[in-house]
Amino acid sequence: xxxxxxxxxxxxxxxxxxxxxxxxxxxxxxxxxxxxxxxxxxxxxxxxxxxxxxxxxxxxxxxxxxxxxxxxxxxxxxxxxxxxxxxxxxxxxxxxxxxxxxxxxxxxxxxxxxxxxxxxxxxxxxxxxxxxxxxxxxxxxxxxxxxxxxxxxxxxxxxxxxxxxxxxxxxxxxxxxxxxxxxxxxxxxxxxxxxxxxxxxxxxxxxxxxxxxxxxxxxxxxxxxxxxxx
Amino acid sequence: xxxxxxxxxxxxxxxxxxxxxxxxxxxxxxxxxxxxxxxxxxxxxxxxxxxxxxxxxxxxxxxxxxxxxxxxxxxxxxxxxxxxxxxxxxxxxxxxxxxxxxxxxxxxxxxxxxxxxxxxxxxxxxxxxxxxxxxxxxxxxxxxxxxxxxxxxxxxxxxxxxxxxxxxxxxxxxxxxxxxxxxxxxxxxxxxxxxxxxxxxxxxxxxxxxxxxxxxxxxxxxxxxxxxxx
Amino acid sequence: xxxxxxxxxxxxxxxxxxxxxxxxxxxxxxxxxxxxxxxxxxxxxxxxxxxxxxxxxxxxxxxxxxxxxxxxxxxxxxxxxxxxxxxxxxxxxxxxxxxxxxxxxxxxxxxxxxxxxxxxxxxxxxxxxxxxxxxxxxxxxxxxxxxxxxxxxxxxxxxxxxxxxxxxxxxxxxxxxxxxxxxxxxxxxxxxxxxxxxxxxxxxxxxxxxxxxxxxxxxxxxxxxxxxxx
Amino acid sequence: xxxxxxxxxxxxxxxxxxxxxxxxxxxxxxxxxxxxxxxxxxxxxxxxxxxxxxxxxxxxxxxxxxxxxxxxxxxxxxxxxxxxxxxxxxxxxxxxxxxxxxxxxxxxxxxxxxxxxxxxxxxxxxxxxxxxxxxxxxxxxxxxxxxxxxxxxxxxxxxxxxxxxxxxxxxxxxxxxxxxxxxxxxxxxxxxxxxxxxxxxxxxxxxxxxxxxxxxxxxxxxxxxxxxxx
Numbered sequence: 001x002x003x004x005x006x007x008x009x010x011x012x013x014x015x016x017x018x019x020x021x022x023x024x025x026x027x028x029x030x031x032x033x034x035x036x037x038x039x040x041x042x043x044x045x046x047x048x049x050x051x052x053x054x055x056x057x058x059x060x061x062x063x064x065x066x067x068x069x070x071x072x073x074x075x076x077x078x079x080x081x082x083x084x085x086x087x088x089x090x091x092x093x094x095x096x097x098x099x100x101x102x103x104x105x106x107x108x109x110x111x112x113x114x115x116x117x118x119x120x121x122x123x124x125x126x127x128x129x130x131x132x133x134x135x136x137x138x139x140x141x142x143x144x145x146x147x148x149x150x151x152x153x154x155x156x157x158x159x160x161x162x163x164x165x166x167x168x169x170x171x172x173x174x175x176x177x178x179x180x181x182x183x184x185x186x187x188x189x190x191x192x193x194x195x196x197x198x199x200x201x202x203x204x205x206x207x208x209x210x211x212x213x214x215x216x217x218x219x220x221x222x223x224x225x226x227x228x229x230x
Numbered sequence: 231x232x233x234x235x236x237x238x239x240x241x242x243x244x245x246x247x248x249x250x251x252x253x254x255x256x257x258x259x260x261x262x263x264x265x266x267x268x269x270x271x272x273x274x275x276x277x278x279x280x281x282x283x284x285x286x287x288x289x290x291x292x293x294x295x296x297x298x299x300x301x302x303x304x305x306x307x308x309x310x311x312x313x314x315x316x317x318x319x320x321x322x323x324x325x326x327x328x329x330x331x332x333x334x335x336x337x338x339x340x341x342x343x344x345x346x347x348x349x350x351x352x353x354x355x356x357x358x359x360x361x362x363x364x365x366x367x368x369x370x371x372x373x374x375x376x377x378x379x380x381x382x383x384x385x386x387x388x389x390x391x392x393x394x395x396x397x398x399x400x401x402x403x404x405x406x407x408x409x410x411x412x413x414x415x416x417x418x419x420x421x422x423x424x425x426x427x428x429x430x431x432x433x434x435x436x437x438x439x440x441x442x443x444x445x446x447x448x449x450x451x452x453x454x455x456x457x458x459x460x
Numbered sequence: 461x462x463x464x465x466x467x468x469x470x471x472x473x474x475x476x477x478x479x480x481x482x483x484x485x486x487x488x489x490x491x492x493x494x495x496x497x498x499x500x501x502x503x504x505x506x507x508x509x510x511x512x513x514x515x516x517x518x519x520x521x522x523x524x525x526x527x528x529x530x531x532x533x534x535x536x537x538x539x540x541x542x543x544x545x546x547x548x549x550x551x552x553x554x555x556x557x558x559x560x561x562x563x564x565x566x567x568x569x570x571x572x573x574x575x576x577x578x579x580x581x582x583x584x585x586x587x588x589x590x591x592x593x594x595x596x597x598x599x600x601x602x603x604x605x606x607x608x609x610x611x612x613x614x615x616x617x618x619x620x621x622x623x624x625x626x627x628x629x630x631x632x633x634x635x636x637x638x639x640x641x642x643x644x645x646x647x648x649x650x651x652x653x654x655x656x657x658x659x660x661x662x663x664x665x666x667x668x669x670x671x672x673x674x675x676x677x678x679x680x681x682x683x684x685x686x687x688x689x690x
Numbered sequence: 691x692x693x694x695x696x697x698x699x700x701x702x703x704x705x706x707x708x709x710x711x712x713x714x715x716x717x718x719x720x721x722x723x724x725x726x727x728x729x730x731x732x733x734x735x736x737x738x739x740x741x742x743x744x745x746x747x748x749x750x751x752x753x754x755x756x757x758x759x760x761x762x763x764x765x766x767x768x769x770x771x772x773x774x775x776x777x778x779x780x781x782x783x784x785x786x787x788x789x790x791x792x793x794x795x796x797x798x799x800x801x802x803x804x805x806x807x808x809x810x811x812x813x814x815x816x817x818x819x820x821x822x823x824x825x826x827x828x829x830x831x832x833x834x835x836x837x838x839x840x841x842x843x844x845x846x847x848x849x850x851x852x853x854x855x856x857x858x859x860x861x862x863x864x865x866x867x868x869x870x871x872x873x874x875x876x877x878x879x880x881x882x883x884x885x886x887x888x889x890x891x892x893x894x895x896x897x898x899x900x901x902x903x904x905x906x907x908x909x910x911x912x913x914x915x916x917x918x919x920x
Contacts, residue, residue, distance in 0.1 A: 023416070023417075023420055024413075024416075024417070026347070075449070097346075097347045099420075099423065099424065099427065100427065102345060102347060102424055103424050103427035103428045103430075103431060104428075104431060105345060106344040106345040106424060106425070106428035106435065106438075107344075107428040107429075107431040107432035107435050108432070108435070109431060109432055114566040114567075114628065115562060115565060115566040115628045115629060115630070116557075116628060116629045116630065117486070117557045117562060117630070131439060132439075132442065134439075134441045137439070137441045137442055137445050138441065138445075141445055168344065168345045168346065168438040168439065168442055169345060169346045169442075170345070170346065170347070183484075186483070186484075187483075187484070190483055190559075193559065194559065194562055194563050194566060195566070196427060196430060196431050197559065197560065197563035197656060198563045198564075198566035198567040199430075199431060199567075200430055200563075200656060200659075200660055201563060201564060201567040201569060201656050201659060202567035202568070202569055205566065205567050205568070208566075208628040209591060209592075209594075209597070209628065211594045211597045211598065212592065212597055212628055212629075215597050215598075215601055219535070253876070253877075253880055254873075254876075254877070256807070305909070327806075327807045329880075329883065329884065329887065330887065332805060332807060332884055333884050333887035333888045333890075333891060334888075334891060335805060336804040336805040336884060336885070336888035336895065336898075337804075337888040337889075337891040337892035337895050338892070338895070339891060339892055361899060362899075362902065364899075364901045367899070367901045367902055367905050368901065368905075371905055398804065398805045398806065398898040398899065398902055399805060399806045399902075400805070400806065400807070426887060426890060426891050429890075429891060430890060574796040574797075574858065575792060575795060575796040575858045575859060575860070576787075576858065576859045576860065577716070577787045577792060577860070643714075646713070646714075647713075647714070650713055650789075653789065654789065654792055654793050654796060655796070657789065657790065657793035657886060658793045658794075658796035658797040659797075660793075660886060660889075660890055661793060661794060661797040661799060661886050661889060662797035662798070662799055665796065665797050665798070668796075668858040669821060669822075669824075669827075669858065671824045671827045671828065672822065672827055672858055672859075675827050675828075675831055679765070
């Protein structure tokens with residue numbers, strides 16, 4: 001069942017390690033088959049050393065019920081499901097505790113757009129969620145984490161800002177598939193590091209010009225893109 | 231004598247190097263056999279390149295006397311012994327000069343709980359000891375180091391905060407065995423780095439919400455844990 | 461056509477990866493054959509894993525027209541062409557988003573000469589360009605980026621300061637050929653990191669003495685150089 | 691001639707690379723044969739990839755004249771000679787532009803003793819030299835660099851503080867032989883990094899207690915040392 005997607009999601013999880021985005025068993029990647037309405041995700045607390053495609057867990061998007069797999073799905077699964085339901089174009093989702101993105105999350109501050117490296121991927125800042133309310137934490141915490149992310153985005157196209165910083169927690173990133181989501185999580189970590197270094201050099205560094213932000217984002221995205229091979 | 235424990239402790243010492251927690255001959259790991267009342271620890275000043283299980287030194291917990299081994303035990307042995315006597319559930323202890331944990335120790339500041347990565351392991355801040363008194367330094371310095379750690383913990387369950395920062399010195403971490411202690415020392419280093427980066431980004435960053443701290447610690451520890459495979 | 465130069469430019473692009481100056485497909489290197497008036501540059505958005513000399517694109521310096529190659533040239537090509545036209549001694553040019561140099565660019569601050577490591581390569585600060593005007597960004601953006609760099613240098617000999625920081629963007633570096641340009645880009649990154657660390661240690665750190673700056677630059681460059689083997 | 695010492699000095703130069711203390715051709719190590727009054731040092735500007743014992747240059751300590759070797763000695767040779775003449779117990783000297791030690795040099799600030807890692811090697815701060823005078827820079831610059839280091843130490847035993855930070859330049863370290871000097875240069879870099887991180891966490895961090903400084907230095911050095919195997 002969904003052999004190709006399980007392989008892709010497994011590989012994307014292993015790529016998290018290769019990209020230096022996770023330590024220990026932290027972090028998880030999922031992918032979705034929109035036609036079948038099924039999500040494939042990493043099992044909970046399994047070591048990356050031994051992870052194989054057959055360990056991946058398959059769930060129904062609508063109900064969240066496991067339809068294949070002997071292991072429990074990642075404890076963050078409810079967050080992934082909420083995001084897939086709200087963000088219709090998203091094909092893969094990543095959660096990590098990567099160093100610099102998590103440091104921003106702990107600082108509870110959105111990552112401002114300071115340069116073209118950032119603007120090539122995000123059309124504006126990388127937003128930080130509001131603090132969760134005690135009743136959200138006490139209840140269906142992981143699903144509520146998804147709700148808070150969706151609330152943060154409002155009408156913003158999630159493909160124009162392919163990641164978020166969950167306050168006091170860490171980043172979620174996404175893309176058109178699991179591989180693309182990992183790519184965006186890697187760029188996020190680089191951009192988060194760049195921004196923290198710029199602030200260290202000049203603490204009052206402000207956002208880049210909006211004209212330059214638009215130019216770089218639209219040079220790579222949208223109908224007038226001219227970057228890369230056609 | 232205690233062949234299995236000596237192998238485990240030796241391996242744990244070598245894992246310190248693999249985890250990037252030590253340079254040169256700094257750092258040491260010990261393990262305990264509670265039934266026999268014997269502690270196994272790294273010898274003093276021996277290079278990691280040539281370290282083997284048979285180099286490990288065996289001591290009596292009660293008396294601190296060496297009962298096996300031709301080499302002198304780590305000069306920090308008296309600290310380990312004091313901790314094993316006071317912390318009845320601890321099965322392994324690690325001391326390192328790992329970079330970020332030691333930087334906090336030199337800054338003489340407890341590491342505040344700023345995010346869920348921290349809360350998954352420590353139920354509150356990672357405490358920094360008080361300065362030692364001149365007579366403590368002049369006397370049985372290494373044993374007094376242990377006493378100051380025990381004083382710092384008071385009635386706190388050491389398994390709810392599996393490490394400490396010794397002021398102007400460096401970290402000690404522990405766990406249910408030597409391997410687990412090294413794991414906690416590695417997470418400590420990551421958490422110490424995360425916290426220093428968050429403070430660099432927003433110098434006034436305060437502690438995370440207590441509800442979120444509780445949620446994450448109790449999700450992984452205690453009777454209601456639901457993280458990982460059962 | 462220009463087989464040797466294509467090989468050199470391809471190798472220089474791969475060296476960017478080896479030196480840790482690029483992630484993903486960011487970054488590009490070009491080289492020039494002044495006699496023939498031809499420039500060789502990396503294609504746009506091609507992965508470093510599969511890059512070969514035959515992928516390099518050949519353009520006319522005067523017209524900017526592609527004269528060989530099936531792939532589109534790097535989107536930064538117009539910047540390279542403007543610099544080759546203005547800086548007659550330059551034989552190779554590098555653009556990267558390397559971490560520390562880009563952090564300075566985002567902070568919109570010239571890198572001050574703080575020590576002899578810097579002074580061995582730059583005879584003064586590493587200048588940051590002015591912000592680009594909206595009409596420059598909206599128009600021939602990449603060519604205008606080159607114009608702003610040339611404006612920044614004025615009468616300064618570009619070989620006395622073999623790099624620039626483009627505000628809110630990143631560094632360009634150059635040298636007598638493509639290989640030398642990569643070398644200078646690597647030293648730039650090191651010097652940018654050194655300077656940011658010095659400012660972190662002492663935020664008010666000022667420029668080094670001009671006598672020491674002159675001594676080190678002239679010890680390695682110009683008619684009285686005595687560093688290295690003759 | 692001095693085959694053993696040439697091999698040792700060559701190996702120590704290569705160890706600089708292995709320890710991550712040099713980039714490019716920066717950095718040099720020398721060793722001395724006190725009985726013969728001869729110094730062995732790295733040649734100037736030769737790549738580490740191809741460096742062999744037979745490339746090492748042999749000079750007379752008293753006159754500074756080359757007595758063996760076809761290559762020019764390191765341009766920093768006069769500094770090494772001045773230090774060997776003034777510091778009678780020193781058997782090996784290292785100069786690097788290692789990252790954190792150089793960042794302190796550029797900040798023109800002595801590295802304060804903040805913890806036991808530091809105190810295990812230096813009995814007090816790691817001093818920064820005064821600025822050199824224009825006439826010192828214009829004249830025999832490299833020899834004057836040595837003079838300023840000697841002036842900085844005054845009556846301090848150089849084996850109690852086995853390194854110095856030359857203002858706006860970088861570190862020199864030494865030891866009982868070339869290998870020991872490289873070891874001290876590596877610890878210096880670690881200690882410099884630790885101190886900069888502690889200052890980042892708590893900018894007002896002050897020196898450690900003098901009792902603890904004495905305890906740790908004397909635990910490893912001098913007649914009452916009890917660290918390591920006897």
